[in-house]
Amino acid sequence: MLCVSVDVTPQHKKPEKWQPMHCSCRQRRGAKIYSNGWWEPGLGTAEATEKATGAKLGEISVASAEDAAAAAAAARVAQKEWAKLPGPQRGDVLREVSRLLLVHTDEIADQLIRETGSIRAKAQ
Numbered sequence: 001m002l003c004v005s006v007d008v009t010p011q012h013k014k015p016e017k018w019q020p021m022h023c024s025c026r027q028r029r030g031a032k033i034y035s036n037g038w039w040e041p042g043l044g045t046a047e048a049t050e051k052a053t054g055a056k057l058g059e060i061s062v063a064s065a066e067d068a069a070a071a072a073a074a075a076r077v078a079q080k081e082w083a084k085l086p087g088p089q090r091g092d093v094l095r096e097v098s099r100l101l102l103v104h105t106d107e108i109a110d111q112l113i114r115e116t117g118s119i120r121a122k123a124q
Contacts, residue, residue: 033063036074042067051117 032039042061050057063071082090101108109123116123 031061033061033067033071035063035067035071040067048115050114052114057114 031042031045033042034040043064044062045059046062048057048060049055105124109120112118112123113120
């Protein structure tokens with residue numbers, strides 16, 4: 001599995017790093033979900049498999065409906081702060097995220113193909 005973390009500070013600076021982690025999230029963080037800037041306990045894990053072979057790719061953490069609602073509420077609060085930033089500053093953040101995605105397009109596409117059984121054209 002490919003777990004990606006793009007670290008954007010609370011001050012909405014440019015992303016500081018791109019961390020592709022070729023392992024299960026559970027191995028890195030336990031059965032936790034990332035919400036509101038923190039790793040929180042989840043409901044457990046689910047297995048992710050490669051569609052073509054059935055091979056286990058890793059495990060993902062499972063969130064509850066309450067976890068999703070809490071994450072949505074935190075996002076609404078964060079959006080208000082984000083909206084206060086000058087457009088050029090928000091643009092800088094989005095351009096950097098775009099640059100990182102373009103640099104890692106092939107790596108992301110490879111993982112999407114393995115996880116979903118999709119074709120490269122759709123994965124890119």
